[in-house]
Amino acid sequence: MLVFRSIHEYSEWRNGLSGDVSTGFVPTMGFLHAGHISLVKASVKDCKYTVASIFVNPVQFNNKEDLDKYPRDEANDIELLEKAGCDVVFIPSVEEMYPDEVNEKYEFPGLDDVMEGAFRPGHFNGVAIVVSRLFRIIRPDVSYFGKKDYQQYMIVKELARREFSEINIIGIETVREEDGLAMSSRNVRLSEEKREDADMIFQLMKRANNLKVDFSPKEIEAHMTTMLSNAGFEKVEYVCIANGDTLKPLKNWSDTDHARIFVAAWLDNVRLIDNMELI
Numbered sequence: 556m557l558v559f560r561s562i563h564e565y566s567e568w569r570n571g572l573s574g575d576v577s578t579g580f581v582p583t584m585g586f587l588h589a590g591h592i593s594l595v596k597a598s599v600k601d602c603k604y605t606v607a608s609i610f611v612n613p614v615q616f617n618n619k620e621d622l623d624k625y626p627r628d629e630a631n632d633i634e635l636l637e638k639a640g641c642d643v644v645f646i647p648s649v650e651e652m653y654p655d656e657v658n659e660k661y662e663f664p665g666l667d668d669v670m671e672g673a674f675r676p677g678h679f680n681g682v683a684i685v686v687s688r689l690f691r692i693i694r695p696d697v698s699y700f701g702k703k704d705y706q707q708y709m710i711v712k713e714l715a716r717r718e719f720s721e722i723n724i725i726g727i728e729t730v731r732e733e734d735g736l737a738m739s740s741r742n743v744r745l746s747e748e749k750r751e752d753a754d755m756i757f758q759l760m761k762r763a764n765n766l767k768v769d770f771s772p773k774e775i776e777a778h779m780t781t782m783l784s785n786a787g788f789e790k791v792e793y794v795c796i797a798n799g800d801t802l803k804p805l806k807n808w809s810d811t812d813h814a815r816i817f818v819a820a821w822l823d824n825v826r827l828i829d830n831m832e833l834i
C-alpha cells in the first residue's frame with residue numbers, strides 16, 4: 556500500500572494511472588475500526604483502486620476539547636488498511652489541506668439545520684469543506700460513507716449532486732459491537748463501567764419499532780429521552796424520528812413510509828450518536 560502525505564505525490568500517482576482507473580475513496584479521521592474497514596472492503600470489491608484518507612479535520616470540530624482528545628494511531632490504521640486490500644492512503648497535514656485561511660460557506664437548507672446541525676453549529680460546513688477538497692484531490696468515481704453518520708451521508712449526497720455529479724456516493728450499513736453499540740473511534744473514551752450502559756441507545760431504538768403500533772413519534776421520542784436519562788446518560792441532546800429521505804421530523808407515522816430514528820446523547824463525557832431505520 557502506498558502512503559502519500561502531499562497532494563503533489565498523490566496527483567503524480569493518480570495521473571500515471573491508465574486503463575481501468577475506477578477509484579473508490581473512503582475518507583476517515585483515523586483510529587480505524589471494523590466500521591471503517593467495511594467501507595474499505597466495499598470499495599475493494601467494487602473498484603480497481605481503493606484510496607482511503609486519514610485526516611482529523613479541525614474545521615468540522617465545534618468543540619476544541621473533542622478535537623484535542625480525538626484518538627490517533629496511524630501505525631495501526633496503516634496496518635488495518637493494508638490488510639483490507641487498500642491501495643493508497645492519503646495522510647495530509649493540516650497545512651497541506653488548509654494552506655490559507657478557510658472561508659468557504661456551505662448551506663444545506665432542511666438537511667443541516669436539524670439534529671447534528673442544530674447541536675454542532677458549523678459542523679456540516681466543515682464537513683462539506685473537507686469533503687469537497689478531498690474529492691478534488693483524490694478524484695474518485697465512487698465514495699463510501701457510513702450510515703452511522705446518516706445526516707452526513709445525506710449532506711454529502713447533496714454536495715455531490717450540486718458539485719460532483721461524476722462521483723457516486725454509496726451509504727454503508729452501521730457496523731456494531733456484539734451488544735449493539737455502534738462502533739466509533741470515540742468509544743475508547745468510555746470507562747469500563749459506563750461502556751456497559753452504552754448499548755442502551757441501540758436497545759431503545761429497536762424497541763421503538765415495537766412501540767410504533769401504539770404510540771406517536773413524539774411520544775416515543777419523549778419515552779426514549781426519559782429512559783436514557785434514567786440509564787445514566789448525562790445529557791440527551793435529541794431523540795428525533797424523521798423522514799429518512801428529507802430528515803424532516805415526523806408528526807405522524809402516516810407522513811412517510813421511510814421513518815428513521817436518530818439519537819445523540821452524552822455518556823461519561825462522550826457524545827454518542829446513532830440512528831436506525833424503523834420498519
Ligand code: AMP
Nearest residue numbers: 583584585590700701703704729730738
Ligand atoms: P470518521 O473517521 O468517524 O470520520 O468516519 C469515517 C467514515 O466511516 C464515515 O463515513 C463514517 O460514517 C464511517 N463509519 C464510522 N463508524 C462506522 C460504523 N460503525 N459503521 C459503518 N461506518 C462507520
